Amino acid sequence: xxxxxxxxxxxxxxxxxxxxxIFANLPDPIFVTDRYGNVLLSNSTTALTLDMSLDxxxxxxxxxxxxxxxxxxxxxxEAAAQKCVVKGELTTKLGIKQLSTSTPIMDEEGxxxxxLTTGRPAESTEKNTGVEERECSNxxxxxxxxxxxxxxxxxxxxxxxKVMKQLLLKVHAVAQTDSTVVLxxxxxxxxxxxxxYLHRHSKRSGEAFIAVNCATLPDHxxxxxxxxxxxxxxxxxxxxxxxxxFEAAHRGTLFLDEIAELPLPLQSKLLRVLETREVRRLGSHxxxxxxxxxxxxxxxxxxxxxxxxxxxTDLFYRLNVIPVQIPPLRERPEDMIALALKFFDYFKKKYDxxxxxxxxxxxxxxxxxxxxxxxxxxxxxxxxVINSLQNYSAEFLELEQRMAGFKQENGYxxxxxxxxxxxxxxxxxxxxxxxxxxxxxxxxxxxxAEKLGIYRTVLYRKLRAFEQDDEKNK
Numbered sequence: 096x097x098x099x100x101x102x103x104x105x106x107x108x109x110x111x112x113x114x115x116x117i118f119a120n121l122p123d124p125i126f127v128t129d130r131y132g133n134v135l136l137s138n139s140t141t142a143l144t145l146d147m148s149l150d151x152x153x154x155x156x157x158x159x160x161x162x163x164x165x166x167x168x169x170x171x172x173e174a175a176a177q178k179c180v181v182k183g184e185l186t187t188k189l190g191i192k193q194l195s196t197s198t199p200i201m202d203e204e205g206x207x208x209x210x211l212t213t214g215r216p217a218e219s220t221e222k223n224t225g226v227e228e229r230e231c232s233n234x235x236x237x238x239x240x241x242x243x244x245x246x247x248x249x250x251x252x253x254x255x256x257k258v259m260k261q262l263l264l265k266v267h268a269v270a271q272t273d274s275t276v277v278l279x280x281x282x283x284x285x286x287x288x289x290x291x292y293l294h295r296h297s298k299r300s301g302e303a304f305i306a307v308n309c310a311t312l313p314d315h316x317x318x319x320x321x322x323x324x325x326x327x328x329x330x331x332x333x334x335x336x337x338x339x340x341f342e343a344a345h346r347g348t349l350f351l352d353e354i355a356e357l358p359l360p361l362q363s364k365l366l367r368v369l370e371t372r373e374v375r376r377l378g379s380h381x382x383x384x385x386x387x388x389x390x391x392x393x394x395x396x397x398x399x400x401x402x403x404x405x406x407x408t409d410l411f412y413r414l415n416v417i418p419v420q421i422p423p424l425r426e427r428p429e430d431m432i433a434l435a436l437k438f439f440d441y442f443k444k445k446y447d448x449x450x451x452x453x454x455x456x457x458x459x460x461x462x463x464x465x466x467x468x469x470x471x472x473x474x475x476x477x478x479x480v481i482n483s484l485q486n487y488s489a490e491f492l493e494l495e496q497r498m499a500g501f502k503q504e505n506g507y508x509x510x511x512x513x514x515x516x517x518x519x520x521x522x523x524x525x526x527x528x529x530x531x532x533x534x535x536x537x538x539x540x541x542x543x544a545e546k547l548g549i550y551r552t553v554l555y556r557k558l559r560a561f562e563q564d565d566e567k568n569k
């Protein structure tokens with residue numbers, strides 16, 4: 096008998112673990128409340144549809160959630176009161192419509208002890224709606240897929256603000272298609288990260304993601320880099336020839352950053368490739384059929400450039416299928432704080448330093464305008480950790496902005512964490528100074544390059560090299 100009882104307990108514990116795993120992996124919202132409306136068990140999808148964390152949800156009462164407008168109606172309360180299954184449509188804080196079903200679970204005496212609530216995409220109740228109904232259903236399914244993927248992908252993209260969650264919701268739906276996407280946003284807002292997110296959640300995710308910054312390609316090499324060339328096509332060409340970036344992206348995704356910097360003659364050739372889906376290498380008479388998804392990005396106003404004649408109108412309308420506007424960091428302070436904490440934790444581990452962010456520091460970060468967006472924030476946090484500024488004050492950012500250049504002070508090299516060979520120290524100083532000038536210029540590449548006395552293409556190459564070094568050191 097004792098062995099039977101022990102086995103029963105072990106089976107129950109296993110069942111409880113399995114129940115938690117089942118809830119966590121269900122694609123649709125599901126949660127359990129007691130008869131008073133306190134949330135006892137839930138999955139992450141439910142929490143994300145309400146724009147809150149799972150920990151917050153598990154500490155909540157459904158009546159309070161309705162009062163605070165996380166969603167407009169709770170059928171769990173009605174099911175507990177009426178002691179029967181209650182169904183109906185509700186709308187969450189993120190504007191997601193759900194068909195909710197609340198089922199009371201009663202004891203032997205007929206008293207409600209628990210209420211199980213499930214949700215599914217709200218579909219049209221009208222008959223014979225055909226394509227419209229299927230599109231609505233598919234859109235809701237994609238939203239749920241996004242919410243599940245967000246749980247798994249939250250370490251990659253920080254989206255605490257409502258505006259970024261809604262943007263990712265849109266981007267996740269767009270990722271399922273092959274439509275061309277134009278990512279618009281200020282310098283440093285993370286356009287390439289979003290492009291990678293689009294690729295990772297597309298049907299092409301198993302294929303190549305080819306990224307190229309049009310501004311970093313020398314004018315005389317742009318065409319050969321994009322379209323490739325046959326051997327002997329021009330002086331200095333490889334004897335074996337070379338495939339272009341379009342061919343390299345075959346079956347995958349091609350990301351053209353800073354598309355506004357593409358020279359006008361190349362814009363017409365790009366238009367032809369997009370219309371025919373064929374590319375011809377330099378020195379060749381053969382058109383190669385390609386299958387790729389195109390994503391482009393820019394911090395400039397392409398429509399205005401068409402009016403000025405610096406960007407082809409026909410190419411603009413060919414590209415501008417799905418425009419996505421990435422909001423600057425100053426318009427989403429919730430993301431700024433979350434990103435600051437993420438970067439702070441990363442650099443603490445990287446440099447093995449024991450420092451903490453105090454409330455005054457966070458407040459000063461919160462008040463800053465961040466003209467350089469996420470790139471500027473990352474650099475500020477790195478300097479903060481390196482300098483071990485435990486007495487960091489709210490005046491830090493103002494002082495940084497007033498700095499006209501690096502000043503030689505006692506102990507500066509030690510405080511800045513500069514050590515190693517002369518080449519390594521000079522590279523670190525160059526990186527810090529370039530980012531400082533970039534921040535002073537509000538992230539404007541042209542103005543920064545002019546102040547530094549270098550070409551725009553040289554600046555882009557240096558920034559790309561810095562980012563690649565950071566990636567290697569992660």
